[in-house]
Amino acid sequence: MSTILIIEQVLNGLQSGVMLFLMAAGLTLIFGVMGLINLAHGSLYMVGAFAAAAVAGLTGSFVLALIAALAAAALAGAVIETLVIRRLYDSDHLDQVLATFALILIFSEGTRWVFGSFPLFLDIPDALSGPVTLPGGIEYPLYRLALIVAGLLVGIGLWVLIERTRVGIQIRAGENDREMIAALGVDISKLYTLVFALGAALAGLAGALVGAIQSVQVGMGEPVLILAFVVIVIGGIGSIKGAFIGALLVGLTDTLVGIFLPEVLKLFMEAAPATSTGSAIASMSIYILMSLVLIWRPSGLFGARA
Amino acid sequence: MTRETIFNAVLLLGLIAVPTWALIMDQPFTITLATRAVILALAAAGLNIALGIGGLVSLGHAVFFGIGGYAMGILAHHAQSYTAMMQWPFVIEGTKFMPVIWLVACLVAGLIAWVIGILSLRTTGAYFIMITLAFGQMFYYFAVSWSAYGGEDGMSIYVRNDFPGLNTLAPIQFYGLCLTLLVIVLIFTARLRKSPFGLALNAARQVPARLDAVGLNPVRLKLVAFVISGVITGLAGALFADLNRFVSPTMFSWQFSGEIMVLVILGGVGRLFGPVAGAVTFVALEHFLGGLTEFWHIFLGMILLAVVLFARGGITGLVAGKEASHD
Numbered sequence: 126m127s128t129i130l131i132i133e134q135v136l137n138g139l140q141s142g143v144m145l146f147l148m149a150a151g152l153t154l155i156f157g158v159m160g161l162i163n164l165a166h167g168s169l170y171m172v173g174a175f176a177a178a179a180v181a182g183l184t185g186s187f188v189l190a191l192i193a194a195l196a197a198a199a200l201a202g203a204v205i206e207t208l209v210i211r212r213l214y215d216s217d218h219l220d221q222v223l224a225t226f227a228l229i230l231i232f233s234e235g236t237r238w239v240f241g242s243f244p245l246f247l248d249i250p251d252a253l254s255g256p257v258t259l260p261g262g263i264e265y266p267l268y269r270l271a272l273i274v275a276g277l278l279v280g281i282g283l284w285v286l287i288e289r290t291r292v293g294i295q296i297r298a299g300e301n302d303r304e305m306i307a308a309l310g311v312d313i314s315k316l317y318t319l320v321f322a323l324g325a326a327l328a329g330l331a332g333a334l335v336g337a338i339q340s341v342q343v344g345m346g347e348p349v350l351i352l353a354f355v356v357i358v359i360g361g362i363g364s365i366k367g368a369f370i371g372a373l374l375v376g377l378t379d380t381l382v383g384i385f386l387p388e389v390l391k392l393f394m395e396a397a398p399a400t401s402t403g404s405a406i407a408s409m410s411i412y413i414l415m416s417l418v419l420i421w422r423p424s425g426l427f428g429a430r431a
Numbered sequence: 432m433t434r435e436t437i438f439n440a441v442l443l444l445g446l447i448a449v450p451t452w453a454l455i456m457d458q459p460f461t462i463t464l465a466t467r468a469v470i471l472a473l474a475a476a477g478l479n480i481a482l483g484i485g486g487l488v489s490l491g492h493a494v495f496f497g498i499g500g501y502a503m504g505i506l507a508h509h510a511q512s513y514t515a516m517m518q519w520p521f522v523i524e525g526t527k528f529m530p531v532i533w534l535v536a537c538l539v540a541g542l543i544a545w546v547i548g549i550l551s552l553r554t555t556g557a558y559f560i561m562i563t564l565a566f567g568q569m570f571y572y573f574a575v576s577w578s579a580y581g582g583e584d585g586m587s588i589y590v591r592n593d594f595p596g597l598n599t600l601a602p603i604q605f606y607g608l609c610l611t612l613l614v615i616v617l618i619f620t621a622r623l624r625k626s627p628f629g630l631a632l633n634a635a636r637q638v639p640a641r642l643d644a645v646g647l648n649p650v651r652l653k654l655v656a657f658v659i660s661g662v663i664t665g666l667a668g669a670l671f672a673d674l675n676r677f678v679s680p681t682m683f684s685w686q687f688s689g690e691i692m693v694l695v696i697l698g699g700v701g702r703l704f705g706p707v708a709g710a711v712t713f714v715a716l717e718h719f720l721g722g723l724t725e726f727w728h729i730f731l732g733m734i735l736l737a738v739v740l741f742a743r744g745g746i747t748g749l750v751a752g753k754e755a756s757h758d
Contacts, residue, residue, distance in 0.1 A: 228736070
């Protein structure tokens with residue numbers, strides 16, 4: 126087992142971690158501000174990916190595809206917030222789960238109706254294709270490196286938005302006391318739509334960025350959604366910092382255990398059963414991580430309350 | 432007699448009359464559809480105990496359904512290939528005998544429900560939903576990577592398992608078996624709701640603080656409810672696998688967890704016959720809308736949205752009105 130392989134896998138883990146963060150940040154923001162558990166967040170991820178693939182297919186431009194992904198997901202977010210989600214803020218979690226589950230059904234089947242069941246493909250832009258040589262002579266795909274950088278930049282942007290701008294102050298105030306900021310003259314329903322559209326845009330961006338290295342297909346959002354839930358449970362609901370650390374932990378655990386556990390097991394047993402046992406346990410690793418965090422801290426690493 | 436009692440009686444009569452009619456008219460497919468509805472109703476009846484009485488919004492009940500399915504699949508697989516399940520420290524053989532399969536399904540589902548319950552009940556609200564969903568996904572991926580039992584492709588069981596005195600391959604006999612189990616579970620649920628445990632559980636959903644004050648532990652009550660709920664859904668999984676003679680990781684999928692919950696809500700959450708009304712409606716929609724368009728899930732989604740936003744009591748609520756007192 127070489128150092129190069131380990132560094133490569135750590136980078137892969139970081140890459141999937143920062144993309145997970147884009148999903149988890151939107152979810153945790155929406156939960157923190159509006160108290161809403163949104164299962165349809167994975168659908169917005171899918172909407173972003175499909176919009177990007179469709180626009181890239183028409184124009185051939187990756188930049189336009191990303192803009193389309195952001196716009197389509199934000200628009201879809203704003204529309205479902207106004208039509209459906211808004212009625213759910215005062216409902217219990219059960220109603221929220223069901224209504225957003227219904228939205229998943231509508232989005233998934235609607236997308237299948239329009240685009241068909243076959244996966245679409247989104248190509249990596251030429252400028253970012255091919256490998257890049259990192260210090261130490263490690264060859265690594267440039268696009269994945271760009272994903273890490275893009276994810277970190279969006280994370281910093283989000284931090285600036287929330288900590289340093291007027292809208293950010295309103296969002297944080299909304300998390301603490303929605304009646305009070307409504308009384309102070311902030312249009313709370315406009316703020317909610319904005320936060321929801323922002324979370325949706327982040328999901329759509331993640332969908333488009335990841336869509337270029339995976340296939341774009343119906344149902345692609347839900348596995349990511351559930352991983353993002355694991356991230357939020359680990360990080361603590363409502364905490365962006367928790368979402369960031371949780372996402373990196375989950376991304377790294379998922380990647381590294383999947384690669385190295387079978388290798389470690391081969392030291393103790395024969396190759397074939399080691400591979401199958403290793404991959405079976407590796408598929409459970411992040412959930413085991415989640416269970417450990419739950420035993421240790423039921424409200425997550427950075428959660429304020431259970 | 433309240434309107435709800437009449438509605439329940441009509442439902443039960445329908446479950447007897449329609450398959451009987453189908454038998455006379457020689458329409459085995461209708462009997463199979465009815466069997467599917469009854470088994471789904473059983474799975475939903477399991478969830479209804481956790482969700483309806485205990486207020487536990489579990490989005491991971493497919494776990495127990497899948498475990499029931501795989502209990503059947505693994506036991507029958509070893510029986511049909513004449514291989515032992517375990518050689519050491521003692522030999523365990525597979526079996527095609529339904530009562531044993533059910534027992535194993537219920538025990539394993541109960542055990543897993545206990546472990547998941549202990550972990551998830553450390554939290555409440557949104558955390559609980561996300562955690563149960565995550566554990567569901569864990570079992571799904573585990574089943575996918577468990578290549579010894581078919582991995583992603585699942586396993587086929589060639590002949591339906593045996594029940595003493597019955598020819599289970601005759602659709603009507605297997606249907607009768609499933610319906611009997613459903614009725615037993617519904618009677619059990621009705622008695623459970625009136626028992627001291629059921630009343631305390633109801634209180635645990637509504638005002639846990641008061642339970643604490645009278646010296647009852649709400650978390651322990653909810654854990655017991657979660658285990659009972661998992662056991663019943665596990666039994667349904669074993670029957671479902673026997674109906675299709677096939678098990679695959681999709682039994683563990685999060686979509687299926689969502690669907691079981693949809694059945695409960697569609698029928699009326701917390702109502703004794705809610706799961707039955709929900710499952711019958713779901714299978715009917717699936718059959719008729721599915722015949723019209725392959726995108727019938729869009730309409731299911733819209734119906735579900737309408738129920739959540741405008742008809743909180745589900746079908747039972749629409750037909751029978753609100754419950755007289757929420758007992």
